[in-house]
Amino acid sequence: MEKDSLWKTTLEQLQVEITPAAYQTWFAKTCLETVNGNNFIIGCPSTYIKKRLEKKYKPQIEQALKSLTNKNPKVGFIIKKQQEKGKDSSSDNLGPLFQEQKKKEKQRKEKIKESGLSPQYTFSNFVVGNNNNLAYAVAQSIVQNPGTRYNPFFLYSDVGLGKTHLIQAIGNEILKTQRGKKVIYCTSEEFANQLIQAIQNRTTATFKTKFRSADVLLIDDIQFIAGRETTQEEFFHTFNALYMEQKQIVLTSDKAPKDIPELEDRLSSRFGSGMLADMQFPDFDIRLAILQKKCEDLKLKVNTDVLEYIAEATPSNIRELEGALNRVVTLAETQGVKPTRALAQKILGEPPQSKPPTADKIIKTVCNYYTLKPKDLKGKRRPIRIARPRQIAMYVMRKETELPFEEIGNQLGGRDHTTVMHGVTKIEELIHNDPGIKSQIMEITNQLSG
Numbered sequence: 001m002e003k004d005s006l007w008k009t010t011l012e013q014l015q016v017e018i019t020p021a022a023y024q025t026w027f028a029k030t031c032l033e034t035v036n037g038n039n040f041i042i043g044c045p046s047t048y049i050k051k052r053l054e055k056k057y058k059p060q061i062e063q064a065l066k067s068l069t070n071k072n073p074k075v076g077f078i079i080k081k082q083q084e085k086g087k088d089s090s091s092d093n094l095g096p097l098f099q100e101q102k103k104k105e106k107q108r109k110e111k112i113k114e115s116g117l118s119p120q121y122t123f124s125n126f127v128v129g130n131n132n133n134l135a136y137a138v139a140q141s142i143v144q145n146p147g148t149r150y151n152p153f154f155l156y157s158d159v160g161l162g163k164t165h166l167i168q169a170i171g172n173e174i175l176k177t178q179r180g181k182k183v184i185y186c187t188s189e190e191f192a193n194q195l196i197q198a199i200q201n202r203t204t205a206t207f208k209t210k211f212r213s214a215d216v217l218l219i220d221d222i223q224f225i226a227g228r229e230t231t232q233e234e235f236f237h238t239f240n241a242l243y244m245e246q247k248q249i250v251l252t253s254d255k256a257p258k259d260i261p262e263l264e265d266r267l268s269s270r271f272g273s274g275m276l277a278d279m280q281f282p283d284f285d286i287r288l289a290i291l292q293k294k295c296e297d298l299k300l301k302v303n304t305d306v307l308e309y310i311a312e313a314t315p316s317n318i319r320e321l322e323g324a325l326n327r328v329v330t331l332a333e334t335q336g337v338k339p340t341r342a343l344a345q346k347i348l349g350e351p352p353q354s355k356p357p358t359a360d361k362i363i364k365t366v367c368n369y370y371t372l373k374p375k376d377l378k379g380k381r382r383p384i385r386i387a388r389p390r391q392i393a394m395y396v397m398r399k400e401t402e403l404p405f406e407e408i409g410n411q412l413g414g415r416d417h418t419t420v421m422h423g424v425t426k427i428e429e430l431i432h433n434d435p436g437i438k439s440q441i442m443e444i445t446n447q448l449s450g
């Protein structure tokens with residue numbers, strides 16, 4: 001085969017294996033410079049591209065050439081600016097497969113834009129841990145079967161803990177896997193503003209049609225419609241229309257529906273009628289995993305001990321965690337040094353010292369949470385509404401302090417250490433089977449550290 005057409009065929013084969021973006025960046029301007037027996041020299045337009053091809057794509061290129069030539073190709077690379085041969089290097093001539101992929105990619109981007117979503121929020125860059133796994137599992141299930149089991153899905157948490165990320169990931173994933181579906185994402189404030197505009201412009205019919213034609217309606221920060229009469233009225237009807245048609249509705253908020261002040265009862269009860277899930281602040285390991293993921297995505301090289309420091313020093317939310325990483329990396333860059341633990345320490349200050357809570361504090365926190373009195377936990381009575389919190393107190397003491405079983409028993413009214421062991425095991429089992437208990441315990445531990 002003549003070398004230009006051999007290379008063209010090779011490229012067509014490679015297009016099947018790699019993403020259009022990678023193809024465009026690394027291969028579009030390459031050529032087959034010389035062929036000498038088994039030696040193939042590829043011309044690259046820059047050192048940068050040459051290095052990348054050598055490091056990452058060499059085996060793939062050799063494999064493609066092998067399948068086309070039946071030789072055992074050895075591939076080398078040189079820098080060679082390609083001659084301008086008409087439009088040869090532009091993507092217009094890169095074969096029907098590539099054109100088709102490009103068209104699809106363009107359509108996908110348009111759909112994302114139309115839907116109001118931001119493409120960067122995906123499941124693949126969402127780190128799952130025990131702080132958010134229920135919410136994540138529900139989100140996954142919704143993508144599989146929108147409008148069925150978990151409808152509406154109401155997701156709530158404090159700020160910066162991933163609500164916007166997760167609700168948008170649902171939308172992006174549905175657009176990716178179910179092309180026919182119409183997804184609409186907006187915040188409740190945008191919903192309100194569009195409604196006001198529609199009223200002013202006398203286009204409420206268009207407004208209604210737009211929102212009622214969604215297969216998947218994603219409204220972020222729904223708490224902001226509270227207290228706004230017209231918006232609540234309109235949203236109530238939109239909600240009902242979609243719900244009746246079994247269209248998927250996902251809402252996020254900073255609180256559970258019943259706790260949102262000035263939210264109409266009829267809305268509150270509808271919001272709470274499907275699946276509720278909350279997300280908590282992640283523990284140290286998950287914070288570290290999030291930082292590692294972030295570095296991987298942004299191709300940042302930061303040592304683990306630095307990331308550990310950042311994970312320790314940022315106790316409030318994930319947005320701040322990302323901000324802290326950015327500050328450390330940016331400052332290191334401007335000083336022309338590698339990010340170190342000392343630098344992170346200088347920028348972020350000392351991480352808060354976390355002393356283990358006392359048994360007393362745990363008992364008080366558990367009592368507070370379940371509106372019981374310490375004497376209930378320490379007493380002999382065993383109805384489940386007291387016995388379960390008592391076991392939870394045992395469990396939390398075991399996890400959060402160094403106290404031995406005997407001492408935990410002493411703290412809880414002189415119970416035997418075997419009773420404590422049994423209580424701890426019981427809760428460990430429940431944590432696996434009962435997401436409610438699990439999130440209660442997380443809230444209690446959060447209150448302890450707060």
Ligand code: ADP
Pocket residue numbers: 125126127128132157158159160161162163164165166290318319322
């Ligand atoms: P919220 O809407 O709850 O205020 P966001 O979804 O805006 O929070 O999250 C804040 C930042 O933290 C975003 O940049 C988001 O991508 C990131 N983030 C939150 N949760 C996770 C997670 N589990 N994994 C990776 N990144 C996360």
Ligand code: MG
Pocket residue numbers: 163164165220221
């Ligand atoms: Mg948000």
